[in-house]
Amino acid sequence: MTLLAFALAYLAMAALCLAMNRHHRQLFGDGPAPRRQAGLRLFAAAALLAAAVLDSLALGTGIGLVVWFGQFMLGALLVGLLLAWRQRWLLPVGALVAMAGSLTALV
Numbered sequence: 001m002t003l004l005a006f007a008l009a010y011l012a013m014a015a016l017c018l019a020m021n022r023h024h025r026q027l028f029g030d031g032p033a034p035r036r037q038a039g040l041r042l043f044a045a046a047a048l049l050a051a052a053v054l055d056s057l058a059l060g061t062g063i064g065l066v067v068w069f070g071q072f073m074l075g076a077l078l079v080g081l082l083l084a085w086r087q088r089w090l091l092p093v094g095a096l097v098a099m100a101g102s103l104t105a106l107v
Contacts, residue, residue, distance in 0.1 A: 007101030012047035
């Protein structure tokens with residue numbers, strides 16, 4: 001469950017970065033439409049909330065929220081490093097992390 005929560009935290013941070021004009025332009029060549037910006041921000045908020053709930057259910061409220069903050073920061077660091085050095089890897093890494101999280105949640 002915690003790997004799935006990390007995947008959600010990573011995807012939320014990636015969505016928040018892609019909601020910004022600069023980073024969206026880095027990956028796709030143009031800025032996001034206002035509707036897409038709002039959708040990315042809404043997805044990011046929902047994913048962060050879901051990650052917090054998953055960690056709290058798996059580890060208890062106290063430890064779960066501490067682990068969630070750590071995952072949140074690690075996801076932000078990973079997204080920031082990928083945007084700084086390997087912009088094109090942002091989405092494939094997100095897909096890999098999401099698949100790994102989903103597979104471990106099923107097992």
